[in-house]
Amino acid sequence: MSKAELAKQIRTGQHIPDILDCLAQLSNDEVPTPPKLARAMLDILPGEVWGKDDYVWLDPVCKSGVFLREAAARLLEGLSDQIPDFDERREHIYKHMLWGTSITEMTGIISRRSLYYSRDASGEHSVFRFDHPDGNIPFVRAEHTFPKKKDGTVTGGCTACGAPLDLERGEGRENHAYSFIHGVYPTKEMQDMKFDVIVGNPPYQVDDGGHGTSATPIYQEFVSTAISLDPRYVVMITPSRWFAGGKGLDTFRDSMLSDSHLAELVDYPKLYDCFPGVKIRGGVSYFLWDREHSGPCRVQTMWDGVPVGPAVSRHLGGYGVLIRRNEAVPILDKVRSLGEATLSSKVSSRKPFGLPTNFHGSPTPEGKNSPIRLYGSQRRSWVSRSELVTNRAWSDDWKVLMTAVQGTSAAVETMFLSRPIVAGPDTACTETYLVAGRFATQGEAESLAAYLRTRFVRFLVSLRKPSQHATKDVYAFVPDVPLDRHWTDAALYERYGICPEEIAFIESQVNEMPAPEKEPLT
Known part of the structure; x- marks a missing residue:
């Protein structure tokens, strides 16, 4: 297919099998953007940009070249009135309007092939022949900068990106020091260039x-x-x-x-x-x-x-x-309008007893001085009270334990919190759990557990929970209600004036967590 025929297909919207749809993830930082997604991103730009022949575009993190390629296709159409001659229009777009830098040598080759039809932008197969093989998409190597003591000892990660010292592995090996955030791109030769549109992944x-x-x-x-x-x-x-x-x-x-x-x-x-x-x-x-x-x-x-x-x-x-x-904004506004304190002030920080996740005690309490039942990762064991590093007095209380990590391998999370564990006196936990509340009585602990099981609470948690980590911060929207009853969703909806449409939204986002037949006590 000739370049003119390809351009005609682009202009007329005919289907062209896209090799960029087949690119796999190259590494953790080289995830190519699917062409459909790139087009959706360009769609949010004002339509007038495609008719501006003086705009300069930049993709500072080229992986496949898809953003520059898709921009070129639109500009070829949008500038047809300003520059009627196709070859002249194409030369102006490729030479003066589209710029980028790749994140690795390999992605530079891929990006030039996508935009110029050739890895060598100065070669005969390039859609426009530049003076340099890189065209306007070079790979610019950068180095990490590490803070050092007077004796030269490195004291931390790269000041620009936080990378550890072992990523700086010398010439010829990828060091993941990206030029755009390490001060070497745009280059000194480009210091007077003004970019109008910056796009990228x-x-x-x-x-x-x-x-x-x-x-x-x-x-x-x-x-x-x-x-x-x-x-x-x-x-x-x-x-x-x-x-x-x-x-x-x-x-x-x-x-x-x-x-x-x-x-x-x-x-x-x-x-x-x-x-x-x-x-x-x-x-x-x-x-x-x-x-x-x-x-x-x-x-x-x-x-x-x-x-x-x-x-x-x-x-x-x-x-x-x-x-x-x-849909969540008016619901949250209703909850916050009462000005109540929240549970984040009561939920413990990580390592409530100072014990790491991989810490385990003995299978039985035999030989333990003041034995404490320890809730740990996937098992329960026994430790002596003296083995608790911090907050030893908490072991005397009734407690509600919540896992510090709660996620799912599914595409959609619908629970947001684990099932609460009511733990009696003479218990503690590793950092697998947080202590969500401490009480003098079993009844108060069970009331908190019931509250945490409600869809209402877990919906409010979801608003602050972007990952599987369920730290104390995710409870910052959850009201600290009186625990003089076992709260139900119906009672909470009534308390905060949640209307039927809002209830339907909450329950479409959060699955029910039924109460166990009996609370899992120690």
Whole structure:
């Protein structure tokens, strides 16, 4: 097929099998964006951008080149009036309007092949022959910068991205130091260039030295850097975990929620909805940052690729986290209107007794001084009271224990909390659990357990729970109600004036958790 024939098919909308639909995940930070998703992201830009021949576009994190390729197709159509000659129009777009840098040497090759039809942008097969093989999509190598003592000892992770020292492995090996957030791209030669539209799908995290069990989010650095260049528009897709903050995301969350230039937010809560086969807990979302916009943000939830209800324009701040479902906002407002204290002040922090997850005692209390029944990971054992590192006095109380991690491998979470455990005196737990409340009587403990089982409570938890971690912060919307009764959903709906439509929404999001035949006491 000739290039002219290909361009004609693009203009007429004929189906073309897309090789980029077949690209697999290359690594944890190289998840190619499906073309359909890239097109949906470009759709939120104002239509006028496709008729602007003086706009300069940038993808600072090229993986497959799909954003620049899709932009080129639209610009070829949109600029037909300004530049009628097709070859002249194509040359102007490719040479002067579309720029990017790849995150690795390999993704640079793929991206140039996608945009220029050739890995060598200076070769005869390139849609436009540049003077350099990289064209406008180079791979620019960067180095991490590590804080050091006077003696040269490294004292922490990279100051730009938090990467550990062992990622700096010398020339010839990928070090995951991305040029856009390490100050080397745009290059010095490009320092006077003004970018109008920045689009992309940045790397999401970098291993922070936790030996495969820990990672530091870095996508926020790409978003912040893009906005700092003051373009007209920024469109990027990221994990939605920033909605609730945590692990280095609190400052970013606060800045985004207070940014009046955030014009649109499209949220995909369902696992695998955007990236089939790629597990991104908490879902993903993309946004439009518009330099000229000042006001509320238009929020749209997607489910199985289809909008859920109409988009709603609303201010995102005021709750400490982003409330991702439009339907949840009036419910939360009703609950908060009573001004009640919340359970987050009563739920313990991690390691309530100072014992790690992998700590286990003996199978029997024999030989233990003041034996304590220990709730641990998938087993119960016995320890001496003296083995409790902190809060030994808590072992005397009636307690309600909740697992600190509650998630599911399913695409949709519907429970949000584990089943409460009522533990009597002479009990403790490892950091597998949090202590949700301590009481003098069994009745109070059982009342809290009943309250935590309600759909109402678990719905409020869901508003602050972007991942499987159920720390004390997820209880910050849950009212600290009197425990003089066993609360039911019906009683809670009446207490807070929840209307039938709102009840239906809550119960569509949270599955029922029936009471056990008998509370699991020690």
